[in-house]
Amino acid sequence: MTDLKGRDLLEPSDFSEAELSSIFDLADEIIADPGAYTAKGKGKLLAALFFEPSTRTRLSFESAMLRLGGEVVGFSEAGSSSAAKGESIADTIRTVACYADLIVMRHPKEGSALVGAATSDVPVINAGDGGHHHPTQTLTDMLTIRRRKGKLDGLKIGLCGDLKFGRTVHSLIRAMRSYEGTEFCLISPEELRAPGFVIRDILSSSARYTETANMEEVLPQLDVLYMTRVQKERFFNEEDYIRLKDTYILTPGRMEKANSGMIVMHPLPRVNEISTEVDADPRAVYFEQAKNGMYARMALIMKLLGL
Numbered sequence: 001m002t003d004l005k006g007r008d009l010l011e012p013s014d015f016s017e018a019e020l021s022s023i024f025d026l027a028d029e030i031i032a033d034p035g036a037y038t039a040k041g042k043g044k045l046l047a048a049l050f051f052e053p054s055t056r057t058r059l060s061f062e063s064a065m066l067r068l069g070g071e072v073v074g075f076s077e078a079g080s081s082s083a084a085k086g087e088s089i090a091d092t093i094r095t096v097a098c099y100a101d102l103i104v105m106r107h108p109k110e111g112s113a114l115v116g117a118a119t120s121d122v123p124v125i126n127a128g129d130g131g132h133h134h135p136t137q138t139l140t141d142m143l144t145i146r147r148r149k150g151k152l153d154g155l156k157i158g159l160c161g162d163l164k165f166g167r168t169v170h171s172l173i174r175a176m177r178s179y180e181g182t183e184f185c186l187i188s189p190e191e192l193r194a195p196g197f198v199i200r201d202i203l204s205s206s207a208r209y210t211e212t213a214n215m216e217e218v219l220p221q222l223d224v225l226y227m228t229r230v231q232k233e234r235f236f237n238e239e240d241y242i243r244l245k246d247t248y249i250l251t252p253g254r255m256e257k258a259n260s261g262m263i264v265m266h267p268l269p270r271v272n273e274i275s276t277e278v279d280a281d282p283r284a285v286y287f288e289q290a291k292n293g294m295y296a297r298m299a300l301i302m303k304l305l306g307l
């Protein structure tokens with residue numbers, strides 16, 4: 001059964017492999033014939049509550065709802081909501097659930113989406129809760145991997161950069177660990193290694209993993225290289241950020257060491273970690289990934305609203 005109507009999406013393991021596949025199948029169908037979906041969401045209202053900055057996640061959700069023929073309300077900064085007056089997340093979400101059919105929320109506090117979902121009468125989608133999880137980026141990432149590599153199993157995935165605070169990394173690992181033959185290469189400086197809860201996720205699955213600080217050493221073996229930005233906003237002091245921010249920079253020279261079928265992914269925004277010269281390499285799929293994000297979110301909205 002893959003009936004997702006009325007469900008929340010707070011972290012990737014809220015959905016089974018079959019349920020995830022049903023979202024990717026629908027996204028593929030939407031990509032093949034977007035015109036067939038323009039009235040599916042008519043009469044439905046999405047609330048997009050962004051207490052933290054966003055370009056792709058917010059605009060792709062809004063575009064997704066509008067392209068389904070639905071409507072969108074919301075805010076793009078906490079300062080313009082009653083959070084600025086001291087209202088709790090629980091009260092804000094309980095209120096918005098009176099107006100909308102579906103709530104998407106991003107908040108700097110880990111666990112905030114769970115708190116919101118507990119008081120909501122309508123489905124809540126976590127669009128990023130601090131340095132914890134970002135499951136709809138994972139839908140975007142997995143749809144891109146599936147479309148590019150034709151499968152989700154048996155892949156060697158390198159995750160590079162800020163594995164400590166990078167919520168997209170935490171969510172991608174949680175989802176991909178259960179596919180047969182998955183192998184993770186965790187590439188980071190010592191101070192930005194993946195946290196214990198992520199390592200325990202891998203250890204409780206059949207996936208294998210290695211940790212290294214050396215990108216070049218593992219590059220030739222990878223099927224997927226997932227680059228990430230060092231998460232400046234989660235650092236306690238700026239000196240550490242400045243010291244670590246340029247640890248890894250993917251250049252055309254480094255791409256020569258990678259195999260010809262490897263894809264380069266990035267949730268974006270990019271700062272310095274991928275040189276813009278790499279953008280022309282056919283293996284660079286990060287803007288395609290951003291576009292897939294809208295289709296993955298159209299499919300998710302349809303599933304949660306039972307459209």
Ligand code: NCD
Pocket residue numbers: 056057128134137167168228229267268269
């Ligand atoms: C990511 C995020 O917000 O965690 N961005 C996104 O949603 N595409 C990655 C990041 O900000 O580095």
